[in-house]
Every structure is written in C-alpha cells, then in structure tokens.
Amino acid sequence: MNWLSNWSPSWQWFHRLGSPRWFYQTTGRWLPWLSLLAFMLLSTGLLWGLGFAPQDAKQGNSFRIIYLHVPVSFLALAGYYIMAIAGAVGLIWKMKLSYMVMKSAAPIGAALTFLALFTGAIWGKPTWGTYWVWDARVTSMLILLFLYSGVLALQYAFHSNEAGNKAGAILALVGTVNIPIIYKSVDWWYTLHQPATIKFTSAPSMHPDMFQPLLVMILGFYCFYTVALFLFTRAEILRRERKSVWVKELAIARDQA
Amino acid sequence: MASGFSAYLRRDLLLAYRRRGEAASPLIFFIMISTLIPLGITPEATRLAEIAPGIIWVMALLATLLSTDGLFASDYQDGSLEQLLISPQLLAMPVLGKTAAHWIVTGLPLTLTSPLLGVMLSLPAQGYVPMVASLALGTGCLSLIGSVGAALTVSLRKGGLLLSLLVMPLYMPVIIFGSTTVQSAIDGFAWSGPLAILGAMLAASIALCPLAAAGALRLTSVN
Numbered sequence: 001m002n003w004l005s006n007w008s009p010s011w012q013w014f015h016r017l018g019s020p021r022w023f024y025q026t027t028g029r030w031l032p033w034l035s036l037l038a039f040m041l042l043s044t045g046l047l048w049g050l051g052f053a054p055q056d057a058k059q060g061n062s063f064r065i066i067y068l069h070v071p072v073s074f075l076a077l078a079g080y081y082i083m084a085i086a087g088a089v090g091l092i093w094k095m096k097l098s099y100m101v102m103k104s105a106a107p108i109g110a111a112l113t114f115l116a117l118f119t120g121a122i123w124g125k126p127t128w129g130t131y132w133v134w135d136a137r138v139t140s141m142l143i144l145l146f147l148y149s150g151v152l153a154l155q156y157a158f159h160s161n162e163a164g165n166k167a168g169a170i171l172a173l174v175g176t177v178n179i180p181i182i183y184k185s186v187d188w189w190y191t192l193h194q195p196a197t198i199k200f201t202s203a204p205s206m207h208p209d210m211f212q213p214l215l216v217m218i219l220g221f222y223c224f225y226t227v228a229l230f231l232f233t234r235a236e237i238l239r240r241e242r243k244s245v246w247v248k249e250l251a252i253a254r255d256q257a
Numbered sequence: 258m259a260s261g262f263s264a265y266l267r268r269d270l271l272l273a274y275r276r277r278g279e280a281a282s283p284l285i286f287f288i289m290i291s292t293l294i295p296l297g298i299t300p301e302a303t304r305l306a307e308i309a310p311g312i313i314w315v316m317a318l319l320a321t322l323l324s325t326d327g328l329f330a331s332d333y334q335d336g337s338l339e340q341l342l343i344s345p346q347l348l349a350m351p352v353l354g355k356t357a358a359h360w361i362v363t364g365l366p367l368t369l370t371s372p373l374l375g376v377m378l379s380l381p382a383q384g385y386v387p388m389v390a391s392l393a394l395g396t397g398c399l400s401l402i403g404s405v406g407a408a409l410t411v412s413l414r415k416g417g418l419l420l421s422l423l424v425m426p427l428y429m430p431v432i433i434f435g436s437t438t439v440q441s442a443i444d445g446f447a448w449s450g451p452l453a454i455l456g457a458m459l460a461a462s463i464a465l466c467p468l469a470a471a472g473a474l475r476l477t478s479v480n
Contacts, residue, residue, distance in 0.1 A: 091472075146426040153422055157413050163476050167409050170473050171423060174405055177465065178427050181458070185430040189437065 018095040020237045021246050027230045034227050041220030049213035056210075062126040065119055067214060071221035073116040073141070079109030079225065080144060083151070084176040087169030097233075099165035100240065102172065103155055104232030108225065110148035117141055136187045143182050147175045161240060261346045265354030272331075273362045279327075280362045287320040287367055291374045302379040309378040310388065310439035314432050316374075317367050317392055318399060322421050322428075324363045325403035328355065329411040333477060338411075341474075348471035356404045356467065364396030380439075387442035387452065394455040395435040401462035402427050408473035431458060 016022050049067035056063035083105035089098040120138060121131040132138070151168050158164035206214070241247045273280045294312050295305060332338040341351055371392050372385050380388065406424035410416030434451045442448040 143426050143429055146422075150423040150426065153419055154409060157410070157416075157419055163412070166476050167473065170405075170469060170476075171409060174427065174469050178430070181430050182426070185433045185454075189433045 018093070018097055020097050020100065020241055021244075023097055024234055024237050027234060031227065031230055034223055034230070038220055038223035038227050041216055041223055045213050045217035045220050049210075049217060053210050053213050054207070059127055062123065065123045067217045069116065069119040069123055070214060071218045072112050072119060074218060075221055075225050076109060076113040076116045076141070076144065079105055079112060080148070080172075080179065081176065082229075083109060084172040087172040090165060091169050091173075096165075096240075097237075099161075099169070100233050100236040101229065102168060103165070104229055104236055106148060106152045106155065106168070108228050108232060110145065110152060112225075113141060113145045113148055117145065136183075136189070140183045140186045143186070144179070147179075151175070259350070261344075261350035262354040262357075265351040266358050269355050269358030270361060273358065283320040283324040283363045284366045284370060286323055287316055288370065288374065290316050290319070291377060294378065306379045306381055309375065309380040310384060310443065311436045312378060313371055313374055313380070313388065314392075314395075314436045314439070317371070317396060318428055318432055320367055321363055321396055321399040321403060322424065324359070325400070325407050325424070326417045326420055328359055328404055328407040329474065330407075333411045338474065338477065342477075348474065349467035352404065352408070352470045352474065353463070353467040356400050356470075359404070360397050360400040364400055365393075367396055368392040381443045383445070384439050384443045387448045388439045391435045391438040391452055391455055394452065394459050395431050397459050398431045398455070398462050399428060401459075401466040402431070404470045405466050405473060408470040409476070411474070412477040431455070434458070 045067060050064055053064070055061055083102050086098045086102040086105060089095055090102060117138070120141070124133060125131050151171050154171055155164045155168040158167060238247055238250075291312070294308075298308070299305065329338060332341070342348065344351075368389055371388055374380075375385055375388060403420075403424055406420045406427075407416075409423065410420045413419065434455045438448045438451040438455065441451065
C-alpha cells in the first residue's frame, strides 16, 4: 500500500484514519462541539415539534410521536449500512479501526431498531387500533432487528478479537445483500396476503409547518448517532489498545490530574 | 476447478452413505413434526388444507436448519478442513461440492417425501406439483445460505443455536416465495412467477454463497 500514499496526497487522510490513536485524539476534540450541536438540534426540534407544530387534522396530538419515530427508523437502517461498510473496509484494507467502528455500530443500531418498533407500536394503537400489524415495513424492521442481533451474537461468541471481527464483517455483508431482497419480498408478501387497510406508504405529503421540525429532529439524530458511535468506538479503542504505550500514558496522565 | 467440486461431492456423498442413520434424521424429523400439527391445531381436513402449504414449508426449513450444523463440523474436527484450506485451488469449489452433497442428502429427500406429508395434511390436489417444484429449488437455497452460517460458526463450541439465529433472517425471503408458489396454485393463480423468483434466488446463492462460506472458513485458521 506504500505506493498508494506516495501516489496522491488525498489518500493520506484515509491511512491516518487507520490509526486508533489518531482517531481517539481527533474525535476527542470534536466530541464537545458535536454533543452541543446534537443537544441544540434535538431540544429545538422537540420543543418545536411537540409544542408549536400544528395538530394533525385526523390524528390530533398523537401524530407528534413522528418526531421520534421517523428519525429513529432512518438511523436504524442507515446504521446497518454504516456497520456493513465499516466491516467491508476492515476486510479489504485490514484496518483494525474500522472493525472497532463496526463492533460499536451493532449495539447502537439494534437499540435504534428496537426503538423504531417500539415507538411504531405506541403510534399504532391510537391510529390503527392495534399495537402490532404484519405490515411490510414493520415486518422488515423486525427482520432488521434479527440481523443486528445475529451480528452482535456472533461477535461475542468468538474469543479472539480477530476472528470475531471477520465473522461479524462477513455476516454484515451477507445481510447487506439480503436487505433489499427481504424488503422487496416482504412488500410483495404483504400485498398478496392482506387487504390494503392501512396505507402506510401513501401518507399525505406533510405541511411545511410539520415538516420543518421533523427535519431538525432528523439532523439532530444524525449528530446524536455520530456522538454515540464515537463514544462506543473510543471505549472499544481503549479496551483493545490497553497494552499500547499511548493508552498507558493517557491513563497515567488521567491519574495525576 | 471443477475437479474440486466433483471430488468433494463424491467424498461427502460416500461419507453420508456410510453414515446412513445420521443422514436420515432430518427426514424423520420432517415427518414426525408433521404429526404434531394435527394434534396441536386441528385434525379437521378443511382447516388443515388452509395451513398445509405454509406448515410444510416451515417444517422443511426447520429440518434443513437442523442438519446444516454438521456441514463442516466433522471436517473441522478431524483436520481435513485444514488440508482443504492450504490446498492451492479456489476454496469456493469444494465448498460448493460439499453443499451440493448436503442438498442431495437432506433437501432432495425432503422434496421427494413432501407429497406424502401433503396427503397427511390434506393439501388440495392442485398444490402438489408446485410444492415439489418450489421445495426442490428452495431447499437448494436453504442449503447454500446455511453453508455460510455453518462456516461462520464451525470453530465455535456451541455453534448450533447461534447458527439458527444467524441464518433464520436470511431464510425469510425463501419461505415467503416458497409458500406463495403453493398458495397461489391452490387459489387458482399462475404460480410460475414466485417459482421463477425462487430460481433466481437459487442462481444468486450458487454464485455468492460459496464465496462467502469460503471466506468464513478461513476464519477457522485464525481462531
């Protein structure tokens, strides 16, 4: 890989990214700002969405859970791709940092998927009259939760980090190939088996007054996700690199302070 | 390359033939569990007929899952898997050969006995041909997808339960189209559509699963 870094200076950042120490120090500088940004966006979005956005004509105030449900579902799906891409980078470029990112993305993604299902169930009761429906989207989110839990369980089953990393990455990639197939087949299964009593996909386009706070919430959740991913990855770096000199120095410096 | 495929196909078939009792257990499981359905739900023919396509497919899936565990296990234990890993040829071909042998030993007998279960669960007459066709293609997909899971968990001491956890979500598209094929034939619709999709899934699995399984088998040398 040496020729690559000589070849073009634009590759430098990519190789630097492979160093856990560099990642730890850089994210340490970014974290306060990112957390502040996430906090401001989330509090603005929540206040705006829950307090000031107009009521829905049909659903009344119950629709307001959308400000939690939609961003969480977005990130549950995006998180899987982040995990799979990190795994692929690890397999291809043998970068140990990306495996740490992959391992950290799994529990966050699983928690978000669970939250998406949970908020969906709460929202389903007043609007659909039931907590659970075998709707295409609900079912594919449930399968996504299974995929996440598979990756999680596999990673923890191996004693050596290296084997767990690679196994998790392979499974995440196999899952990535499957997600569009699962989504399409569940969609088709739903249209075949059930009458379309609930139109989940053709919701009326939103009024800007309702949409703008949602956008703020989505941005806020992206920032929050990044903060969470950084925190998990930093903890994982410290755990795996605990024998390296720089982590020991860090611990000593923390002790003296 | 093809020699790796045929050599391992022949070897695994011979091994299965010498251990006939072991190879028969998924089939016996498949037949036995079908007795539980009338006992547990209802012996009434009309109600059984309604659920028969889905039940037969779910049972075929479970029976395949039960046997996937042992796909690489004995090779891993006696060290012949390591010999395979250091051999100079493309690892995916022997893996495909082993998976094909696995299908011939489990998926094919399941497919062939499924009409018998259809009679026991009073499957409507127009459902038999689509069921056999969909099971023939579908159990192939199940064996191939299962081979990835088996390769990932082969070096773990308690891999069996974990394997089903990993593989089950990946099986879901197969069971959807498998039971849809039978159901639409019973309802009097054209059933070539879902069957064609099952065929496409099988083609994609043949191309991709052995590569993923071969990559996963390389892990065993790490652990």
